[in-house]
Amino acid sequence: MSSKVTEPRKVSKAELKFREAFERLKAGKPDILPKGTPLSQNNVAKEAGVDPSALRRARFPELVADIQSWIETHKGESPQKSPRQMMLAQRSRNRDLQEQNHALKAQRDNALSLLLDAQTRISELTLENQRLRAQLPQSNVHHLSTSPKR
The missing domain is CATH 1.20.5 (Single alpha-helices involved in coiled-coils or other helix-helix interfaces)
Incomplete structure (x- = not known):
């Protein structure tokens, strides 16, 4: 019986910055953007300190999917002010x-x-x-x- 061992994929520094920014925005405690800023793909990139065009689906498909799914599940909630x-x-x-x-x-x-x-x-x-x-x-x-x- 053979079992496939999947190696953990390596996360780039850029993706790590985006993920940290994503987590800060989810928690409502951004470092760069003002508090109460709604979570969006562009705002994640801005919070990471890069141009919004840097966070592309082609380059970070899992992260973009996570952001979009979080937005979809929390769209009925009112943003924190x-x-x-x-x-x-x-x-x-x-x-x-x-x-x-x-x-x-x-x-x-x-x-x-x-x-x-x-x-x-x-x-x-x-x-x-x-x-x-x-x-x-x-x-x-x-x-x-x-x-x-x-």
Whole structure:
């Protein structure tokens, strides 16, 4: 019975750098790129400190396949954000809320102004109505009272 002994394949220095960069990006602790950078084939090469065109499928088929499979299995996850990115996002949300608050205050003030105008107009019309009723001539219509039955 013969058994095949496979020798471990030799890993080049370049592939070792790419693998280390890949692991750092997976862990969310890159050395070169900012934290929170999404994992991609180009970003692995950049994290390794080389041009993205250096990491080619023809030269590193297993590594590229590993990167692509990791990306495929983790594509539904939201990328980690750096504290700076989270702070900027919070500032943006706060700014949006402040703008919304100012818009609502302006809308409230406008509605209050319209309400006061309407109340003033109602008061004016009520006074005019009372004045005109006072100017009406006395009616010469006499109401007949019902006389008692005889």
